[in-house]
Amino acid sequence: MSTAPSKQPRRNLQDPRKAKANYLYTSENVISLYGICANTLTNWVQRGLVPYQSGRKRLFKGEHLNAFHQNRRQKAKHEVELDEVYCVICKDTHSLLVSEVQATLFKGKMSVSTPCPKKASPAYKCMSIGDYEALQALRKPIPERSQKTNNDSGSLPGFGIEQVFSDGSCQPPSAEQMHLAVSLPPKAIEMGNTAKAQVIAKPSAAETENAFAIYEYQMLVKEARGRHDKTVDAILRHIWQFVDLSGKGDFREVDKETIALFKSAFQEKGTDGKARAAQTVVHAFAHLKGFFEWLTEQPGYSCVPSHLHDYFTPPRRLVNIANAPTTKNYPSHEEIVAAVESMAGNSFLERRNRALLAFAYLSGVRVGALITLQIKHVDLKLKAVDQLAAEVATKNSKTIRSDWFPVGEMFEAIVSDWITDLKAQGATGETPLFPRGARYTFGARNGSGWEPLKDEGTVAKIFARIAIDNGIDHFTPHRVRDTIGSMIFRWASNLEEAKALSQGFGHDNLKTTLDHYGAISEARQHELFSGIRDRSELQFGVNTRSLTPTARVQLQQTVEDFIEKMMSMLKTE
Template identity: 35%
Template sequence: MSRLNPSNERLKRDYLRYLKEAKGKSEATLDSVRKALARYEAYTGAKDFKTFRREQAVAFKVRLAETDGVRTGETLSASTQAGTLSALRDFFTWLAWQPGFKSKIHLPDIDYLSPSRKDVARAKAPKLRDFPSLEQVHAAIEAMSCETVVDRRNRALIAFTILTGIRDRAMVSLALGHIDTTRSPPVVRQDPNTVETKFAKAIITYFFPIGDDLAEIVRAWIDELRGEHLFGPADPLFPRTCVGIASDGAFAPAGIERRFWSNASPVREIFRKAFTAAGLPYFPPHSFRHTLGHLAQTTCRSPEELKAWSQNLGHENITTTLTSYGRIDPHRQGEVIGQMKTGKAVDPDMLAEIGAVIARNRGVPIG
């Protein structure tokens, strides 16, 4: 383990404060910067940042390409390597303009922290994501027990995720008052003042039309919270587990408590256990957004429906839904091509929408 360098620690503190207060960066971004700086210092043995030279940059890139990830044990991905180098370039560019460093850090040397064009292409290459089919989600839910209040909460949690496509961090901060089941379809109002939404966006989400049985599971859960547990609008929609002592003296679930989860880790564990118990591979909560993104391609029949579906996922642009969550795997791509026929009439509205999307991507006026 590398020793701490007091001078470096002060500089890192000042830079992170700059990113947070002056640039408004999120805590997740700050964490990625910390990791990048830690990797660099581990390589240099915590030498003063003012000793940075192009030779160090080149040698560090070689070491980075050989580094194994802590979680996977595999070589760092091209995207992780590119992100690390980008964070270091930004840091040393900032450092080069600080008092006492203008003559120490040479701006041309910082360019040597750039990845090769091939590595950039690998980092940007779209990745095929594993996601469950709607049938697999149903199978996992059906295999879940509903005997205890914790069982019923877990069952409703998974049903709610596929009905809304909500991100797990937002879900654990949802209160009962954020959902209105009297509407048809039910609506969830993700208020960024109280809900941990991505980029602090206000998102209005209606239940996707993928099964009344799933919606009924969620409604039954909400009725139980209000009727049996006397939860109010400010209480959590998915309360944390109350842990007690079992008869054998071990810790065990003992119901729910009127408190929010502090993070989404328990949610991911619920998903893991549910899919494993059903004899299926583990699909994390975020993979459900990919399921919904692909369902949009076969469910939506007009540009208006596609736009509403995209908006329901919290996307301002249809392109985000189609590119981030709607990439077709090669096998399905072949099936679609094989089913296509030439000479069919083209929907003019759909053609206009496609043209508008292309124009927005190119940044040209829509005529």
């Protein structure tokens, strides 16, 4: 009695980018992150996942977790020849030269399928048009398949040796194509990335101690100091970079010479082969200085000099460069108005993108809030936006209620029409204010299934395209806030109104808005000074043109002292 072949167990492959590369995870963290049980984690360790282990405690670096799962995916790939297809249902390979085959052209690739003889379900394979033509030449000619086909969906019935064109007509392949097909060597087609598997060496005892020290500091900055995840990731990244570049397997062996060599190497070359930016260097040294200052106070590290962290102080030259004010390129009010007026509104995506820019300028919200806002957060009657920290991604999880900025009725009408458009398509209050286009384009037209824009990068690409289409210098979504900042004192007629506009940014202090947004250009500063001088002539009845040069300088100095006094009052407000 013949026994049935044993069925291959289904591999539960995990996302190779799920863990944060620089973070350290306990066993409990890993189990929670991947939704597995303790036995599964034990099996992973037995199959090559390398932990940092001290006694019964184990730590796993995110980079190692991702590499392990990438390696598992690499091993799970199935190599097939050009004329074969792998069936994920029966876990076997089938020939494309014998059975009926269908092909669909999609985004420049050919999706080829053939019925599985075991499960009666189609097995799919994606290939280039060149491979598709070679496959046609390898198949035996079948006369009954040479009939002319017309299929608007792009699906091609079973094909033989004929050449299939976009209009559905079929012709025999040319002699050149036949020669190409015959001379082609067998080709292995891999489904996915063909990168070599990364091998992680077992850590030494000193490296393990380093990892546990880094984990304790990770918990300190994240839980005790409440730092944001991005800040924690940057701190950990710089610590691991020190470990890699210094070559020291034990933090106890670090001395001032080690730090000096690291600082030199770190500044010279970044990941792209170029010298690192001054801001990057200053931040990295500050993070390492804080880490070693904490480390010298920990049990077992008393041998590390208490002043060692001072050697991570960055050069003053780099500090000055990093802190130097930079010129921000942001669009003017007139450029944004012209861009919105020129944007078409025929399709769903065109109307969404136009409303996206209009709302960003109208509300001044950050890009994180822009992609997480829902329709219910916009109050059309009061012309306001409720950024609830529990539902909207605001900075520092701060709830902000802000009114629309006075940018113009056109912007208000576009946003109002956009929300009306969404509701007409079945959207509800929980629907994302700016949903992805794929669901509307290809999905059912009802109120369910709306998804928000993928990420902040998607918004940045939309704004970059708007800039190109309108001949404007490239600007990011955040630069729109600078445009609003440059308009505050044009809109405000007194200090109270300026304070109200600043609160619309989510700032408690007007100084924050003045320091970080809408820097006054030299040309605008000269224009303002000229206006102030002219106004002083009217207020004080003094004609500066009739004054002597000395008196004119004294008057100008008096005006400048007055302005400086007003600015100091604003900063202490």
